[in-house]
Amino acid sequence: MPDFTKIQKDAAIVWQDLQNSPEPVVYLGMGTCGLASGAGEVWDAVQSIISEAKQKVRLIKVGCIGPCYLEPLLDIQLPGSPRLCFNNVDPQRAEKLIEEYIFKGEPKLKPLGHFGRKDEKLNGTRSFWALPMIKRQERIVLRNCGIVDPENIMHYIAREGFQGLINAFHKSPQDVIGEMEVSGLRGRGGAGFPVFKKWQFCRDAEGSPKYLICNADEGDPGAFMNRSLIEGDPFALLEGMIIAAYAIGANYGYIYIRAEYPLAIQRLIIAMQQMHEIGLLGKNILDSGFDFEIRMKEGAGAFVCGEETALIASIEGQRGMPRSRPPFPAISGLNGNPTTINNVETLATIPNIMRKGGRWFSGYGTEKSKGTKTFALVGRVRRTGLIEVPLGTTLREIIFDIGGGTLKPFKAVQTGGPSGGCLSKDYLDLPIDYESLIAAGSIMGSGGLIVMDDNSCMVDVAKYFIRFTSEESCGKCTPCRIGTRKMVDIMDKITEGKGRMEDIENLERLANTVKKGSLCGLGQTAPNPILTTLKYFRNEYEAHVEQHRCPAAVCRDLVEYRVIKEKCTGCQRCVDVCPAGAISGPRSEPHNLDPEKCIKCRACYEICRFDAIAGDAIIIE
Secondary structure (H helix, E strand, O other), X not given: OOOHHHHHHHHHHHXXXXXXXXXXXXXXXXXXXXXXXXXXXXXXXXXXXXXXXXXXXXXXXXXXXXXXXXXXXXXXXXXXXOEEEEOOOOHHHHHHHHHHHHHHOOOOOOOOXXXXXXXXXXXXXXXXXXXXXXXXXXXXXXXXXOOOOOOOHHHHHHOOOOHHHHHHHOOOHHHHHHHHHHHOOEOOOOOOOEHHHHHHHHHHOOOOOOEEEEEEOOOOOOOOHHHHXXXXXXXXXXXXXXXXXXXXXXOEEEEEEEOOOHHHHHHHHHHHHHHHHOOOOEOOHHHOOOOEEEEEEEEOOOHHHHOHHHHHHHHOOOOOOOOOOOOOOOOOOHHHOOEEEEEHHHHHHHHHHHHHOHHHHOOOEOOOOEOEEEEEEEEOEOOOEEEEEEOOOEHHHHHHHHOOOEOOOEEEEEEOHHHOEEEEHHHOOOEOOHHHHHHOOOOOOOOEEEEEEOOOOHHHHHHHHHHHHHHHOOOOOHHHHHHHHHHHHHHHHHHOOOOOHHHHHHHHHHHHHHHHHOOOHHHHXXXXXXXXXXXXXXXXXXXXXXXXXXXXXXXXXXXEEEEOOOOOOOOOHHHHHOOOOOEEOOOOOOOEEOOOXXXXXXXXXXXXXXXXXXXXXXXXX
């Protein structure tokens, strides 16, 4: 068994050597968001530049640090200087940065910020942590993301990695559960059930072996919290799994992760291999006498498999379909044995609680919702990305202070993914916690936040999500299988201008029936987008039905686009984006739009800076 104390010392040396490197160090964000923005090409370009140079330069890959709208992000750390961050870097810009900062020492391009203290300025450049999107956050579970190499266990250990596990092994399993109770940690996967209670039920249940399952089946459209966390800090998840398994008495664990997350899977495999090599997985972990093994199960992408009993069925090789409860998985789960299921963020938070104490963690958040929560902030907001804030932070603070607000007037925000609700501007000062969101008709979910402005049609938004959940229904119970399909049919009728007022009443009655009668959480929450948009945006439904008009000019059957000649400057932006060639006209002169060629894609409407594209209602008899 390797001497872990010596490994900790070696890790500290590795980390200090990197922080005080005599050679320049280049860090590149290589999460999925960075790669989608071109980080792979930047990596190849930087490697090529470095290999041809006479000067030695170190190149390090990191995960996403949060502000995805700024990707690709590239950092340069010169000897004796702090790490400088540069945004929206392409191969050409990377080459110029390395030339200026490393080879010539004549920097001209200004960095986005530097990794110093929040209040520190360097040559007129503010700290990265002082950026508007970052400074209001509290990074606990995301503390390593974008900072360390996620494929190097020494980086994780140097930043107090596995200290939480060591502290846990110095306690009894019951004391670890007690620490979770003190922390107030609730499950971050949706329902917010207290972690200590779930663990206690499983520990007290009869039956052996017991299992721990990590639910990494993140299926909400627009959600990427778990994926980014795994890609940026896989060791935190694995450490949390060991602590949880020790507490409940499980020697076997599974990570159920969707196959659409290849990078996250790859980094988990690398992390587990490195942990096995130094005795952090397998037999007698850290000479504690505790054994734990983890297997990975790749899911095929069924949204319903995010429900824990459907997930268990999938691991067992059966079709992913929920079953009635009780018995709950804590009593009879995988292979009929006691099983605890926690999601990625829940498990990755646990090492920090065991490292710094439950009372420290409970100092964040509200009376009933303790700690911090990660959110995927997306949609019509200026600054999109992954954030972490204390529970109790208001929607206004997240959308406007952190996200920078919307380009056009704010209309709504959907919390909780397809199962969540759409809340109007009247709820901007609502604190985000479990009870407040439920009272408003929505849910916390796993942490998706989709922001909408005046360009969003709330009827169309609700139709999109009910269609998604209808297609993802496993079909086992009639209310969900038939009810969601009928709601889709009614929504199609309304958005095509064929609806009647009784359709709105039928839609509301049907949504409540599906909510009350469905077997699992998918069906029970599927109507939330319908019910909340009916509650807060009923006027838009009525406009579609009574006036055959879509106020946001989104629903294709109810809108026809034209150019307002008096406002058109002939800037050609609409001509450039029109995929059908429906817009024509010379530069600096009002353009023409051919309705016969127009496919109503809204590209021209979205890009026009002068409001010169109108979306007129089509009169339907």
